Amino acid sequence: MEAAHEHGHDHHPSGIMRWVTTTNHKDIGTLYLWFSFFMFLFAGSLAMMIRAELFQPGLQLFQPQVFNQLTTMHGLIMVFGAIMPAFVGFANWQVPLMIGAPDMAFPRMNNWSFWLLPVAGILLLSSFFMPGGAVAGGWTMYPPLFIQGGISYDMTILAVHILGISSIMGSINIITTILNMRAPGMTMMKMPLFVWTWFITAYLLIAVMPVLAGAVTMLLTDRHFDTHFFSAAGGGDPVMFQHVFWFFGHPEVYIMILPAFGIISQIIPTFARKPLFGYASMVYATASIAILSFVVWAHHMYSVGLPTPAQLFFMYSTMLISVPTGVKVFNWIATMWRGSMTFETPMLFAIGFVCLFTLGGFSGLVLAITPVDIQLQDTYYVVAHFHYVLVSGSLFSIFAGVYYWLPKWTGHMYDETLGKWHFWLSVIGFNITFFPQHFLGLAGMPRRIPDYALQFANFNMISSIGGFMFGATQLLFLYIVIKCIRGGVKAADKPWEGADSLEWTVPSPAPYHTFETAPVVK
Amino acid sequence: MMAKLIRNTGGGAALFLYSMLARAEYAINLQQPESPIAYQIFHLHTLILWVCVGIFVVVFGAMFYSIFKHRKSVGHKAAHFHENTTVEIIWTIVPFFILMGMAFPATQTVLAMRDTSVPDMTVKVTGYQWKWEYDYQKEGIKFISSLATPKDQIDNKAEKGEHYLLEVDNPMVVPTGKKIRVLLAANDVIHAWWVPAFGVKQDAIPGFIKDTWFKVDKPGTYRGQCAELCGKDHGFMPIVVEAKEPAEYAKWVADQQAKVAAAAQNADKVFTLAELKAMGEKVYATNCVACHQANGAGIPNVFKALDGSATVKGPKQGHAEVVLNGRTGTAMQAFGKQLSDTDIAAVVTYERNSWSNNTGDAIQPSEVKALRK
Numbered sequence: 084m085e086a087a088h089e090h091g092h093d094h095h096p097s098g099i100m101r102w103v104t105t106t107n108h109k110d111i112g113t114l115y116l117w118f119s120f121f122m123f124l125f126a127g128s129l130a131m132m133i134r135a136e137l138f139q140p141g142l143q144l145f146q147p148q149v150f151n152q153l154t155t156m157h158g159l160i161m162v163f164g165a166i167m168p169a170f171v172g173f174a175n176w177q178v179p180l181m182i183g184a185p186d187m188a189f190p191r192m193n194n195w196s197f198w199l200l201p202v203a204g205i206l207l208l209s210s211f212f213m214p215g216g217a218v219a220g221g222w223t224m225y226p227p228l229f230i231q232g233g234i235s236y237d238m239t240i241l242a243v244h245i246l247g248i249s250s251i252m253g254s255i256n257i258i259t260t261i262l263n264m265r266a267p268g269m270t271m272m273k274m275p276l277f278v279w280t281w282f283i284t285a286y287l288l289i290a291v292m293p294v295l296a297g298a299v300t301m302l303l304t305d306r307h308f309d310t311h312f313f314s315a316a317g318g319g320d321p322v323m324f325q326h327v328f329w330f331f332g333h334p335e336v337y338i339m340i341l342p343a344f345g346i347i348s349q350i351i352p353t354f355a356r357k358p359l360f361g362y363a364s365m366v367y368a369t370a371s372i373a374i375l376s377f378v379v380w381a382h383h384m385y386s387v388g389l390p391t392p393a394q395l396f397f398m399y400s401t402m403l404i405s406v407p408t409g410v411k412v413f414n415w416i417a418t419m420w421r422g423s424m425t426f427e428t429p430m431l432f433a434i435g436f437v438c439l440f441t442l443g444g445f446s447g448l449v450l451a452i453t454p455v456d457i458q459l460q461d462t463y464y465v466v467a468h469f470h471y472v473l474v475s476g477s478l479f480s481i482f483a484g485v486y487y488w489l490p491k492w493t494g495h496m497y498d499e500t501l502g503k504w505h506f507w508l509s510v511i512g513f514n515i516t517f518f519p520q521h522f523l524g525l526a527g528m529p530r531r532i533p534d535y536a537l538q539f540a541n542f543n544m545i546s547s548i549g550g551f552m553f554g555a556t557q558l559l560f561l562y563i564v565i566k567c568i569r570g571g572v573k574a575a576d577k578p579w580e581g582a583d584s585l586e587w588t589v590p591s592p593a594p595y596h597t598f599e600t601a602p603v604v605k
Numbered sequence: 606m607m608a609k610l611i612r613n614t615g616g617g618a619a620l621f622l623y624s625m626l627a628r629a630e631y632a633i634n635l636q637q638p639e640s641p642i643a644y645q646i647f648h649l650h651t652l653i654l655w656v657c658v659g660i661f662v663v664v665f666g667a668m669f670y671s672i673f674k675h676r677k678s679v680g681h682k683a684a685h686f687h688e689n690t691t692v693e694i695i696w697t698i699v700p701f702f703i704l705m706g707m708a709f710p711a712t713q714t715v716l717a718m719r720d721t722s723v724p725d726m727t728v729k730v731t732g733y734q735w736k737w738e739y740d741y742q743k744e745g746i747k748f749i750s751s752l753a754t755p756k757d758q759i760d761n762k763a764e765k766g767e768h769y770l771l772e773v774d775n776p777m778v779v780p781t782g783k784k785i786r787v788l789l790a791a792n793d794v795i796h797a798w799w800v801p802a803f804g805v806k807q808d809a810i811p812g813f814i815k816d817t818w819f820k821v822d823k824p825g826t827y828r829g830q831c832a833e834l835c836g837k838d839h840g841f842m843p844i845v846v847e848a849k850e851p852a853e854y855a856k857w858v859a860d861q862q863a864k865v866a867a868a869a870q871n872a873d874k875v876f877t878l879a880e881l882k883a884m885g886e887k888v889y890a891t892n893c894v895a896c897h898q899a900n901g902a903g904i905p906n907v908f909k910a911l912d913g914s915a916t917v918k919g920p921k922q923g924h925a926e927v928v929l930n931g932r933t934g935t936a937m938q939a940f941g942k943q944l945s946d947t948d949i950a951a952v953v954t955y956e957r958n959s960w961s962n963n964t965g966d967a968i969q970p971s972e973v974k975a976l977r978k
Contacts, residue, residue, distance in 0.1 A: 141761040214906035315812020358687040388815035423683035454714040526632035532840030
């Protein structure tokens, strides 16, 4: 490989056209990651506006309609624009490197699946400037409310279609790459866990994105062609939308967490200097979670008045998910047990992930209990719960992964001191923001309200202060990444003592073309 | 120096946090339960919370022990084990049994909360954007309940009252000690009727009737809010239930029935323009102001302006028909079912003679009655 490098095989197109026309998995991974980061900052600034309005009771900054636009777009963009593309960026960068493949299976399709994203992003962002403003019906798009809006609602539906097409193309690419392009000797049960989790995630995506496409298409025809899928007056049912949406939406939350499990399962063994405990049961647990995710959708809908047997079935199946998830947590802890641990930034974020994601799991268990869920549904308790799994779960794992692989991507070590600052400020800011929201929900504050009764004032103020702290901290992350790209201590091929997957056998930064000759895995 | 700084700021922060907890308004648990189901929910939540705390202590105890003892910086050498079938089977099966222990009481509560049979009385509750209608069909009482908090408080122009955003003009009134079945319906979008103290939250879905029940023993005022995003004023749609002793409740029913009888007489009465305008201003403030604004300007591109509107300045029958039947495909809902002929006559007259609209004509309740299909 070094030889190939020296003979100048590493040249590639430069300038803007390099990025527009690229078919290289590393370039495309970089594009995905930057796109998702800008979307993250944008959706994050919407969250800052939400927290600013909720800083104290009364309407200060935004009228209710605008507030609803902020919450709706914050949710939509974080899910579809920030978290999902970030994981696809990791898959593009790491899957070929970790299985010893030279590139993705369909490089040209890979280019397309990225470049659809900015189109959808522009549709979403520009909808703020349409008559009547952006969508304000919640990211879950429940009809009949979602039928009531203007053109921005149609733009959002179109954007969701485009994002779905992009996800499906990306998933086909990932599955084909993993099945066909593994290095000789790398059996399925020898694949790094990150590859496994993405393999399963890609199947989830292919299974549910068409369901979402169907749901929003029905919304579109209800809006314009009088189809009455979701209107009782024409023989339809608004609750049917919720069934279809959550049949997509529940697996979707696992789409946003399974790759995170994979990243954490790479990082903890590295810094514990010990192999992952229970590799096989990790694979089986991931698969069980994925399968169970298809039979629990209605736990988002206990308050619509489902038949009693349905409520009981969805309660039991939801509780069951905590078993394989628990197995994963136990395995991570057993991996740390009697290890030789060091605490570089990726490991800090990984431990932060395990602690806080588990807290999110506990509140998930509380919500699984139907009668308790009836009390907490659509309150801030739910907001706290899903931010514990999506911020300290998905987002922290993304940070952990970025710090872990930055030396491989850039060839430089990041600034460890600043990285630790980023971790501690994030973890403290995050908890100040979201922990009090459990109390708000228990005490009875509904979610998605622009103004609240006086007994909720103190916790909201604390939550807003934490939110500003967490938000501002992410600018530090931007600075750390840029600093690392521009220079720093030269990274060794294998900068982490305990790392053992294939990406650490190529030079840092990873050359433009890697594994022209497949490595042999013993 | 550094240690002193940490001690001082840490101590200060701890004191600050502790003193905050001492203040009464920091509610950190579910509201005081006041119905049998809410009671069960409260105890179910406490049970699960303690199970979670137990698991938390065991699991994180092990993890933090490992983090502090098994670190490279203290010279700990890594072991090489990476599987153990016995432990893996144990930690799959034990959680399973813990779950069964939780599922049992939860199932009992689900069955109890879903049992709406044999109620002592039934009230139909309908969600509108953004108010609730309470219909005591057997008693022949029907009224609309909307937010009573003045706009000035919401806009920070006046000091906020004790029950800011949790107060209504006409609360639902129920007798204590009776099983009350609530039928839920919606007129436009999905709403959810939620009173935390009763352990009741039920979505109101347009085109369908859903039901739930509660029983309250202690007389008093119970407050809740709409819990399903239902558009612009979702945050301003409180629910207030007053529980009265049966004798007092009977008196309330008699009062309400007398009011209904008086209103029926009004329907044939002829009012002056000034009378209608004065009544209409109140109806407008409750029902129309959320969308069309106090100055009749509406919200550009979202809700139409009434000031200078062609419909308002056109024939009065056309104007009244829009109020009665709504406009399909827009957020303008049909008020025919919510408002009496007198109310509609009043609000139409008010709109036709306010702001820059000076049509100078009045419409009478009898004319509205004639327009109803």
